[in-house]
Amino acid sequence: PGRIRVLVKHPMLWGTFFWSAGHLMANxxxxxxxxxxxxLVYSIVDRVASYIKGDPNPxxxxYRSDIIxxxxGTVLYLIFALWIHGYLFGVTPFQAAS
Structure with missing residues (x-):
């Protein structure tokens, strides 16, 4: 694992947290x-449970894993947010406010 994994321990839970919080603010x-x-509740409860359980530090x-x-992640995010999200859900995340 790289430095990111060592610092945040559970990157998927953080991703789920920010994804769900962002969608709650928008919808x-x-x-x-x-x-x-x-x-959002799942990501918080699972993170607290893993803290209580005492997951070992990786x-x-x-830094190779971090760079990759x-x-x-940036390339896939931009492709999805700028093009695919609009086709799948009919809403572009970065549309101008009217």
Whole structure:
């Protein structure tokens, strides 16, 4: 694992937390609150449970994993956010406010 994994311990839970929190801020209807709120609660509960359980700290190996994760994650995020999200869900995340 790289430095990111060592520092945050559970990157997927942080990703789920920020994804669901962002969608809750953007969508206030009941269905969205139930869906994204449940993911938000899941990420918080699972992170607290892993803290209580006492997960061992991963040992830092190299920055190679971090570089791959940052570059690949940024490219995939931009592709999805700028093009694919609009086709799949009919809403582009970065549309101008009117």
């Amino acid at each position: 206030g209807d009941l269905a969205s609150v139930i869906l994204f709120g449940s993911f 040992v830092f190996v190299s 994760a940052i570059v690949a």
